[in-house]
Amino acid sequence: MTLNDPKPESRQDEFSISHIENGDQLANHSKFPSLLNFLIVLTAAISSFLFGYGNNAVAGSLAQQTFLAKFLSGPDYTAIIDGIESVFFGGGFIGTVLQGAISDKFGRKICAETAAILMIISGVLSAASVNPAMFIVSRGFCGLSADIAPHARGLLVGMHATFITIGYITCGVFAVIFNFVTSSIQWRLQFIMLIFFSVVCAITILILPESPRWYVEQGKKEEALAVMERLHRTKSDPTAKLARAEFHQIVAQVEEEKKLPHSWWYIFSNAHLRRRAYCSILAFAMVQSSGLLVIFNLMPILFASLGFDNLMQLGLSVVWVTCATIGASVNSLIVDRVGRVTLLVIGGYLCTIAMAIQCALQKYYLHSDYKPGINACVAFFYIFILFYAVTCDATVYVYNAEIWPTHLRSKGVTFGLGSYFIFGIVYSSPASQAFDQIEWRYYLVFICATFVAVNLIWLTFPETKGLSLEEVNIKFGDTVQVALTDIRVDPYNVPKPYPEKTENDSSS
DSSP states (O other): OOOOOOGGGOOOGGGOOOOTTOOOOOOOOOOOHHHHHHHHHHHHHHHHHHHHHHHHHHHHHHHHHHHHHHOOOOOOOHHHHHHHHHHHHHHHHHHHHHHHHHHHHHHHHHHHHHHHHHHHHHHHHTTTOOSSHHHHHHHHHHHHHHTTOOOOOOOHHHHHHHHHHHHHHHHHHHHHHTTTTOTTTTHHHHHHHHHHHHHHHHHHHHSSOOHHHHHHTTTHHHHHHHHHHHHHSSSSSSSOHHHHHHHHHHHHHHHHHTTTTOOOHHHHHHHHHHHHHHHHHHHHHHHTTTHHHHHHHHHHHHHHHHOOHHHHHHHHHHHHHHHHHHHHHHHHHTTSSOHHHHHEEEEEEHHHHHHHHHHHHHHTTTTOHHHHHHHHHHHHHHHHHHHHHHHHTTTHHHHHHHHHHHGGGGHHHHHHHHHHHHHHHHHHTHHHHEEEEEGGGGGGHHHHHHHHHHHHHHHEEEOOTOHHHHHHHHHHTTSOOOOOOGGGEOOTOOOOOOEEEEEEEEOO
């Protein structure tokens, strides 16, 4: 079957150009994203770094004597710690809801800039705090800015998790350095550095291009195509033909999606969208149920309970987040090679096993002088984070972003991030008091909750590995208007969907 070749004057709109040549079927995406993609993600990763640094600032402070003396010297110190942690996650939940509205109306770039400014406010309030109440309020602002999540995929989105942990490490190293400062400004230095990094982030975000999909939704096709050509131009595709093919697909999909409702009620009233919400919520619920952030945020306290002094608490914490960074880097490299659901399930089971062993070890060796038992407890903290980081750290962000259709992605991602912060409140609010009162028994909560969550993921989550963003929709029962494999072009590079074959078609 052949396509009729139109004359030059009858060519379609310039925005319909694809990268197919000589009537061949459209090739797959390039295996390696363009250098510009990496440069953009590295710039955007400063935001992820900022979140990691801001989150870890309190963990480092929990091992600094000046902070302990100023805020945690009273009998209610465990309640204050839990208040600091829960307000952070509460602010994060509010910020997540606002993020969806800001992204839809003003774009991802404005949303990221808003988050950076909120982090500056948080740093100023934290560094200037004179009492626990003021410090707790500052952590609420920090949580508000903590909702930035990538809309990229695979290796690129893996950078998000990696740079979060790099932020953790940097903050931890500063905490060790500042521990040698003996003046009362010691703990404030951590937050002064947060202000500096926040200002850098706010400036660098200005150079980022806006999302081409958002441009198309706003009717700005010229801007969208220009961004896509810059993103997809590589040595193997110097004229960015792939960008034009994908642009044609995006325009067709967005035009169809504009006919669909965008409300929250629409999501709750449709089975295929409710299933997406369920997947987003459960994926991040499993992450928090593992005990990851409870352990991370209270690590100095947990190491203190094992008998380590302030400097060792900080040093061991830095090693822990370094292991997390190494694991997250590996995860970002394998997330496009191994199934997303496979990684989440493997990670969930491994974390459950590591946590169960930790629980058993602490039952017998917590507060003891038996050095091998204490060292085993420390070792399984590290084994736990390696298990989690290698399998889940980037995967959960990839899966959460890619399962939602374009016109609902901002709202959809809110389900996952909202779940992250809600379950953060559930597990972190009582954590300090729980470890103080029931000690190792609190780990049983994480063991049971993770085991239930990972089994549900295994039994109910659809796999999305190797699918385009539009083709992922098929897994949830949606209709894709134009598939990349269904596009052909004539000698003038005008793409057309394959026409249906009729009885009169005799050529091929």
